[in-house]
Amino acid sequence: MAEPRHYISLVVKGGNAFHKNGERLVLMENIASIGDSADCDVRFENDGWKPECYASIIRNPDGVTWRIVRRSQHVEISIAGKGSVGYAHQLEDGDLIEFGNTPVSLAFHEHFDSHYKDADGRKSLLAGAVAGLLGLVAIMVVVLGRGGQEGITAGDVEPLEASIFMIKVDSVGCILSAKGKERQLFPMKVLAEESPTGTAFLTTDGMMVTARHCVEYWIGENLDLTTKVGDLPVDNIVRWAIEAETFNQTHSSDSSMILKVYFSLYDFMGNKRFSFVSTDRRVHMNKDRDGLFMLADFSQDYYWRSVRPYFKDRQMELGDILWIDSMEEKGSVAMAGEEEMRLMKNGTKLMVCGYPMTGMGDKRMTFTEGTIRRDASAGTENLFFESNINHGFSGGPVLVKFKGGILAAGVVSRVDSISSGLYKWAVPVTEIRNSDE
16 A cells, blocks of 8 residues: 655646646756756746746655745746735645736645655656657667768778867856956865866867866756755855855846866877866857756845756757867867858757767777757757767767768767667857857
């Protein structure tokens, strides 16, 4: 006999593309996030498609009652008949939760059930979604794969090996910058681990390119939105990132908190080749598409910045790219331009190069094949692919053969959390040229 469970369900009123009207979403965990990001338990469609989390439903410390916590300053959240939610609001069975101009509302219900058979109703929904995606991929492979795209081999990319590097973050410091002066806030955090944080490559026009989360490695952290900042160790870099973002969101522009990252690049023989500081004038980061979340510390408002894939019609909105220009040395990796990106069809064969996280002892660069999954009509903002990669490939080049030459079409970024890792995302290299920074 299963132990009695206390859980909630949310019933959709006014369905949209993601949920049907009357659909019952069963949630048994202590928190359920609602909004338009890929990690939300209940995800709404937003015409503006800003990566925001509207609210979270959280079990109170008494283990019985529930509260709703507002996550976005830009979406008004209200409980029918009880007014709007300022920051947190107690929930009662039958409450109707509404979200600004969003046409969808949710009816909140509590349940006590001694035979809670489906441990998490979302898993059933996700399984259906994944099955649908797998079917779609199979169709795409059969129908679109007939074009006979030119393949790419390890032999094609081996000449580029000397231009592909391993990244290791050496240390991180937290500084306060005000009126042109800098002050170290905490002792420098030195990272002694031997594992790399990702991959980078050197281009033919003297540019070093990588994924931003390989340097600001905390930014990809799947942080629990109920995090209590005061409970984190004072020298925890995630805490520094939260405090820095909060300071910068709540103070004037003449002062700011900055996390300064010292990182190095190693070649495939393990030799250190380059060293940089993230605040160097040559280091550029695209931060335009970050997700900005509010944490539920309850002592005050805290903010958290993250880089993740967000979706609208499977379009990518991801600013996870960092580049270093004016390199004295030029590499052998040529980058695709706008025209080449438009001509790359769905089903194009690719090769991904990177350094899996297994240590720094031996030659560890790995080539792995894959396939681009995108429609040229979607433009250059959409680039995801299928390939057998893991941690450490981030920041590495996604290489394709184009008219006999090898070009980098993208930079490895994140795994698609909606489809359980079925697709991997890459930031198109054209994102560098299109950046305003």
